[in-house]
Amino acid sequence: MTDFENDPDYEECLVTVFDVxxxxxxxxxxxxxxxxxxxxxxxxxxxxxxxxxxxSDEMRMISEVHAEIVSDAIVKTRTLETQYQAGPLVWELIDLLHIQIECVANGILVRGAMTIGPMHLGIDFSGPVFGPALVQAYFMEEGEGEWAKPGGHA
Incomplete structure (x- = not known):
């Protein structure tokens, strides 16, 4: 089994998955x-x-964020290894607020899920983007999206 904590190609991220x-x-x-x-x-x-x-192995001042968009599926990843530990979650919640405001203003509904876990982002977010956190967020969005539930990778 992969040891994600000690694999230098993975880093802990906040992952948000949306479905339009x-x-x-x-x-x-x-x-x-x-x-x-x-x-x-x-x-x-x-x-x-x-x-x-x-x-990915350097300490960041604030988190870095990236969005992958394929048709109606959107994946946002936000790095967590920063000098300000609460920052990534706060910034993501602010972004989600703005996304919801823009979607409602345009008559669009979205469903989504958020989790924290290991992700491969590539150097400079060059990808490919994959990891257990993405899989978990996807399944949460697909199967549990009707209920707001916090999630985390064990």
């Missing part, structure tokens, strides 16, 4: 530009707290 509800309907009622702008918002809200990228 009614996406098939959006494809038939919104232009490509409107859908692109909506999905780009998931990256745009996090740009304000971005800093220059560092190697």
């Amino acid at each position: 509800l009614g996406f098939r309907n959006l494809l038939h009622t919104r232009s490509g530009a409107e859908i692109r702008d909506l999905l780009s918002m998931f990256r745009r809200v996090s740009e304000g707290d971005a800093t220059s990228l560092t190697r």
